Amino acid sequence: MLSALTNPAILLASEEGGGGVEFPPINLIVKWPSAFGEGQWYGFNKIALISLIAMAVPVLLFWLAGRKASLVPTGIQNVMESSIDFVEKQVVLPAIGPDGMRYLPMLVSMFFFIWIGNLFEVIPTAHMPANARMANPVMLAVVAWAMFIGVGVKHHGLRYFKDALFPPGVPKALYLLVTPIEFLSTFLIRPFSLAVRLFANMLAGHILLVTFSVLTITLVAEGILAVVGGLSFAMLVAFTGFEFMVAFLQAFIFSLLTAVYIGGALHPAH
Amino acid sequence: MSALTNAAAEILAQAEPLSAADQKGIAGASGAGMAYGLAAIGPGIGIGYLVGQAVQAMARQPESAGQVQTTMFLGIAFTEALALIGFVVFILLKFV
Numbered sequence: 001m002l003s004a005l006t007n008p009a010i011l012l013a014s015e016e017g018g019g020g021v022e023f024p025p026i027n028l029i030v031k032w033p034s035a036f037g038e039g040q041w042y043g044f045n046k047i048a049l050i051s052l053i054a055m056a057v058p059v060l061l062f063w064l065a066g067r068k069a070s071l072v073p074t075g076i077q078n079v080m081e082s083s084i085d086f087v088e089k090q091v092v093l094p095a096i097g098p099d100g101m102r103y104l105p106m107l108v109s110m111f112f113f114i115w116i117g118n119l120f121e122v123i124p125t126a127h128m129p130a131n132a133r134m135a136n137p138v139m140l141a142v143v144a145w146a147m148f149i150g151v152g153v154k155h156h157g158l159r160y161f162k163d164a165l166f167p168p169g170v171p172k173a174l175y176l177l178v179t180p181i182e183f184l185s186t187f188l189i190r191p192f193s194l195a196v197r198l199f200a201n202m203l204a205g206h207i208l209l210v211t212f213s214v215l216t217i218t219l220v221a222e223g224i225l226a227v228v229g230g231l232s233f234a235m236l237v238a239f240t241g242f243e244f245m246v247a248f249l250q251a252f253i254f255s256l257l258t259a260v261y262i263g264g265a266l267h268p269a270h
Numbered sequence: 271m272s273a274l275t276n277a278a279a280e281i282l283a284q285a286e287p288l289s290a291a292d293q294k295g296i297a298g299a300s301g302a303g304m305a306y307g308l309a310a311i312g313p314g315i316g317i318g319y320l321v322g323q324a325v326q327a328m329a330r331q332p333e334s335a336g337q338v339q340t341t342m343f344l345g346i347a348f349t350e351a352l353a354l355i356g357f358v359v360f361i362l363l364k365f366v
Contacts, residue, residue, distance in 0.1 A: 024366040090340060094337060094341075133342075193351040193355075196358060197354055199355050199358075204354075204357055249318070253346075256344065260344065
């Protein structure tokens with residue numbers, strides 16, 4: 001993998017007179033061999049390592065911040081308190097309301113897990129977002145799905161399903177049309193689009209960065225086209241900054257949508 | 271003109287018939303391009319309109335900018351999903 005990217009001769013080996021950009025096959029850029037247990041359920045590859053780090057880093061940061069908690073926060077306590085404040089002001093209060101504060105811990109951990117997993121897209125030597133493999137977003141979406149259904153059933157009992165499938169104030173005959181649509185959109189399309197949104201955004205960003213890296217290496221190796229390679233390198237730098245923003249935005253949107261769904265289950269009137 | 275068509279016919283005659291795998295690859299690649307291109311039209315228009323309206327709302331009422339921004343991100347997330355499904359279809363057609 002690395003030799004293909006650092007040694008341009010391999011990329012250019014396939015050309016027969018005239019140049020050519022050899023894009024690496026998709027499996028080469030998203031599939032990683034396991035360190036142990038290849039093909040088994042406990043197989044441990046780069047994605048699993050990044051997911052573990054994404055889980056451990058927030059735990060470590062919040063432990064460091066809360067270890068010597070003081071009334072006037074300093075240093076790391078300040079940073080972590082403002083991050084909680086961000087989730088509270090931007091996610092919980094607009095989407096659920098004041099009674100949604102009990103879901104704050106779950107949304108904060110969701111936000112941090114996704115954000116740090118995404119950040120590995122632009123961290124050198126890693127360059128692989130954990131959420132560009134479908135398994136991670138699917139599990140997160142299943143958690144969100146179980147959470148909002150659980151909240152609805154806990155607070156409204158089985159009436160939650162009745163309100164969700166048969167919205168009040170609709171003429172009786174229209175239920176033939178409305179109920180299947182509501183069922184599809186609430187219970188099937190919601191988790192599906194939640195997972196696909198995160199997955200496709202991160203995979204698209206990853207492929208974009210790989211494309212510009214390959215382009216830059218190929219053009220610089222051509223010698224005379226090195227000037228154009230400089231332009232492509234500038235684009236690579238610009239897109240790295242853009243992906244830094246996307247990593248944050250996707251974590252924000254995922255937790256915001258989870259909060260909106262929980263809010264919808266908590267207050268079904270609107 | 272006829273010399274040109276003769277040359278073209280000669281070149282065509284030299285070409286080897288495509289294998290089934292090649293044809294499948296060509297159909298997959300062009301279908302993938304079409305799928306993503308078509309899927310990007312609607313969300314492109316939608317997000318442009320949505321953000322334009324949000325900017326207008328923020329300019330008219332700067333004190334509600336925070337709320338408008340959150341709602342805008344929500345709307346973008348819902349609209350964008352269609353384009354992203356198009357992208358997934360692209361990946362499936364092109365690489366799988």
